[in-house]
Amino acid sequence: xxxxxxxxxxxxxxxxxxxxxxxxxxxxxxxxxxxxxxxxxxxxxxxxxxxxxxxxxxxxxxxxxxxxxxxxxxxxxxxxxxxxxxxxxxxxxxxxxxxxxxxxxxxxxxxxxxxxxxxxxxxxxxxxxxxxxxxxxxxxxxxxxxxxxxxxxxxxxxxxxxxxxxxxxxxxxxxxxxxxxxxxxxxxxxxxxxxxxxxxxxxxxxxxxxxxxxxxxxxxxxxxxxxxxxxxxxxxxxxxxxxxxxxxxxxxxxxxxxxxxxxxxxxxxxxxxxxxxxxxxxxxxxxxxxxxxxxxxxxxxxxxxxxxxxxxxxxxxxxxxxxxxxxxxxxxxxxxxxxxxxxxxxxxxxxxxxxx
Amino acid sequence: xxxxxxxxxxxxxxxxxxxxxxxxxxxxxxxxxxxxxxxxxxxxxxxxxxxxxxxxxxxxxxxxxxxxxxxxxxxxxxxxxxxxxxxxxxxxxxxxxxxxxxxxxxxxxxxxxxxxx
Amino acid sequence: xxxxxxxxxxxxxxxxxxxxxxxxxxxxxxxxxxxxxxxxxxxxxxxxxxxxxxxxxxxxxxxxxxxxxxxxxxxxxxxxxxxxxxxxxxxxxxxxxxxxxxxxxxxxxxxxxxxxxxxxxxxxxxxxxxxxxxxxxxxxxxxxxxxxxxxxxxxxxxxxx
Numbered sequence: 001x002x003x004x005x006x007x008x009x010x011x012x013x014x015x016x017x018x019x020x021x022x023x024x025x026x027x028x029x030x031x032x033x034x035x036x037x038x039x040x041x042x043x044x045x046x047x048x049x050x051x052x053x054x055x056x057x058x059x060x061x062x063x064x065x066x067x068x069x070x071x072x073x074x075x076x077x078x079x080x081x082x083x084x085x086x087x088x089x090x091x092x093x094x095x096x097x098x099x100x101x102x103x104x105x106x107x108x109x110x111x112x113x114x115x116x117x118x119x120x121x122x123x124x125x126x127x128x129x130x131x132x133x134x135x136x137x138x139x140x141x142x143x144x145x146x147x148x149x150x151x152x153x154x155x156x157x158x159x160x161x162x163x164x165x166x167x168x169x170x171x172x173x174x175x176x177x178x179x180x181x182x183x184x185x186x187x188x189x190x191x192x193x194x195x196x197x198x199x200x201x202x203x204x205x206x207x208x209x210x211x212x213x214x215x216x217x218x219x220x221x222x223x224x225x226x227x228x229x230x231x232x233x234x235x236x237x238x239x240x241x242x243x244x245x246x247x248x249x250x251x252x253x254x255x256x257x258x259x260x261x262x263x264x265x266x267x268x269x270x271x272x273x274x275x276x277x278x279x280x281x282x283x284x285x286x287x288x289x290x291x292x293x294x295x296x297x298x299x300x301x302x303x304x305x306x307x308x309x310x311x312x313x314x315x316x317x318x319x320x321x322x323x324x325x326x327x328x329x330x331x332x333x334x335x336x337x338x339x340x341x342x343x344x345x346x347x348x349x350x351x352x353x354x355x356x
Numbered sequence: 357x358x359x360x361x362x363x364x365x366x367x368x369x370x371x372x373x374x375x376x377x378x379x380x381x382x383x384x385x386x387x388x389x390x391x392x393x394x395x396x397x398x399x400x401x402x403x404x405x406x407x408x409x410x411x412x413x414x415x416x417x418x419x420x421x422x423x424x425x426x427x428x429x430x431x432x433x434x435x436x437x438x439x440x441x442x443x444x445x446x447x448x449x450x451x452x453x454x455x456x457x458x459x460x461x462x463x464x465x466x467x468x469x470x471x472x473x
Numbered sequence: 474x475x476x477x478x479x480x481x482x483x484x485x486x487x488x489x490x491x492x493x494x495x496x497x498x499x500x501x502x503x504x505x506x507x508x509x510x511x512x513x514x515x516x517x518x519x520x521x522x523x524x525x526x527x528x529x530x531x532x533x534x535x536x537x538x539x540x541x542x543x544x545x546x547x548x549x550x551x552x553x554x555x556x557x558x559x560x561x562x563x564x565x566x567x568x569x570x571x572x573x574x575x576x577x578x579x580x581x582x583x584x585x586x587x588x589x590x591x592x593x594x595x596x597x598x599x600x601x602x603x604x605x606x607x608x609x610x611x612x613x614x615x616x617x618x619x620x621x622x623x624x625x626x627x628x629x630x631x632x633x634x
Contacts, residue, residue: 027471045471051597052471142471146594152469153561154590154611155570155578156384157377157513160506167471213494214501216381222501260504340494359526366525366580367518373575374517378508384578385587385611391579392619400626413528416546417553417580418521423619430627434634441631445623452550453616456585457608459555464592464604467562 003126006238008205008231011356015200016125016133018350019175020071022063023307025299026141026167032285037307038168039066045142045167056085056140056169057092059299061099063171064136067306071132071173078102079130082121083171084113085138085298087147092138102134111253112207112327113137114170114302115346119204121174122348128176136171139297148217148332162218163255164291166284168299170306174201196314202356203349205235209329211342217335221258221281221293224326227343228254229265231324235347236271243273247318250309251345252301252325253281255294280304301325309350319352362414365407369418388419395423400431425449513574520569520576528553550581557582561589587611 003011023038030041040062047055060083068075081100084107085092097104109116114137121133142152144165150156210227228251236243243249254262259279266273283304284295305323312318326345335341369391376387398404404424408415415421426445433444446453528549535545557577560566566586569577577583591610595603609616 142469146591150384151590151594151611152472153564153567153586153593154384155561155566155583155586157571157574159378160508212497213490214498218381219501219505222497222504226497257501257504257506261501264504359529362525362529363522367522367576370517370521370575370579371514373579374514375510377575378510378513384583385614387575388578388584388587388615389618392615393622396619396622396626399623400629411525413532413546413549414522414525417525417528417549419579419581419584419615422581422584422615423623426619426623427626430623431630434627434631438628438631441627442624444627445620451547452554452581455551456554456558456588456612460558460585460588460592460608461604463558463562463589464596464608465600467564467593468596469594470564472567 005203006234008208008234009238010119010123010204010206012122012126012201012203013356014126014128014176015202015354015356016122016174016176018172018199018201018310020067020069020073020173021171021306021310022066022070023170023303024059024063024168025303028141028289029166029168029284029295029303032289034283034304034308037311038303039307042167045140052140052142053087053091054095056087056138056143057095059140059167059169060085060092060136060138060171061096063138063169063306064096064100064134067136067171067173068134071175073132073173073175075100075102077132078134078173079132080105080121080124081134082107082117083134083136083138084108084117086110086144086165092140092143109325109344109346110327110329111139111296111298111300112325112344112346113298114252114305115204115323115325115348118172118174118201118323118348119206119346122201122204125174125176131176133174134171135174136169137298137302138169139165139167139299141165141167141297144297158292159218160292161216161222161257162292163220163253163281163294163296164285165297166295166300166303168297168303170299170302170304172306172310197316197352198354199310199313200351200354201348202351203235203239205231205238205347207231207234207345207347209342209344211340213340215335215338215340217330217341220296220328220341221253221255222261223341224328224343224345225254225258225261225265228324228326228345229262229269231345231347232266232322233269233271235322235349239349243271243276246276246320246322248309248321249273249277250304250321250323251277251279252327253294253296254279254326255281255296257293313350313352316352321350323348323350358412361411365411365414366418369415369420391419392423392426395420396427397423399424399427422449516572517574517576517579520573521580524553524577524580524582553581554585557585558589561586562593566590584612584615587615
């Protein structure tokens, strides 16, 4: 296996590129500190639809189509769509793909779906089974909350460790060739007067499930931290890279509490990431927005990867980043039956340097 | 004086609920169930009645009061016979329950849920 | 023999896992901010107490008009339930709940809210299997357990008589 490093890491010698991306978030997220990085902020979380599920599906579709447009490609050029979400039987993704008439593979990795789709998309391109792949993920506060927790109008108090499911979606076009992204390039070039860089996917580390035995659905972040830490350490040892290789190591939705635990666990293993580590869930909201432990959901990491990370990399402000979407693979039934929460984390290494 | 007791006892029962919410992992529906069943059991043991005499609505408005009404209706019915023991609990709470179901149904059909900001 | 050994091994493997979980939970606790016990309790106490006082006030008013105590009590319950459900419909109850916690949740108002909140959410699933069924998704357990407990106590009373 010439393209496998160590136990869990894959490398992509053909270096699939990200040639277009689009992020779309809800009203609350649009008032947070990351607002300027998102391509679109909804004025209302219903997005003009009758149900929350339809709204989420429309957000995902919008992200997909706009990412496609920004990549300068046509629908006919796309070989496969890979996407997922949190709602029963990945409803938002399936109904999004219903209208696209592009071959579709639905994924479920809970909140780890964004990197899961990126890894599989990169594999298809690197294996020369596809030249253009559309990947994405979405989540919506109102659809997730009623499925996993309490109804919206229920007058309960959220504990301090609770996280806020992000109303957000993100999509990317992965491609084997071409500089692409012409429209953005022109626009941004004028703005910043500097050349835009290409963004490549170089490595991926597929995580394994780690279950710490935590059963509290309001401690999601803490339940996922060991999986994230395991994937980060595994990635570093498989690739032989030191943590200082990266400008940014970004986990998906561990939240404020999870971020502290992750840093502490990593430093316990002799890896100090304080300067370069961050968490999308911890970045998405302002403390004043009263989300308690920060954001969660597929859309949390999807929107930040597609918005902030991608734009910063295009501008050359970040050159090497390790993106880790983290997922809590529980179901509503498993938690009622008293099962603990299995955590998972997949990592993708992105670089602006066209070499491995 | 009645008002003071209603305030103190009613507030006190709510504080018990708040402590359960903050210190245990019990979800709110479970806490409601615990309160109703506790109210019924305490009534059965004859411990809740004095509280109702003392605090009036302070003891009947919180959810243990719902358990109290159910148990008291059944216990009063038991004096008349087996069937009355079965029907007593619901008879005693019928007005509130019916209002909750019918009005709740109407409200749910009229209004729509709103996203939280 | 082999089976016994296997069982023993399994038991040994299980035991440390539970301890690991416990240790991790303890560890996580250090990072989790505690709820504001005192302010939460104070808010619950005041709001809950005020609701009970208001209920008593209304009951006294009704009784002044010549209503029997039992009828007045039922009337007050109906008023509380309906107003809580209306507030839920207007989308205000969740904000009050966030502030007052158990103060509004433990009085009968919380029960009324837990009927309407899920029902309203499942409106799009239709008036029968949506609203009709979900009206009881949270309140159902309360009714089932409450009615069962009350009736069992009544029957025990009947048998003891």
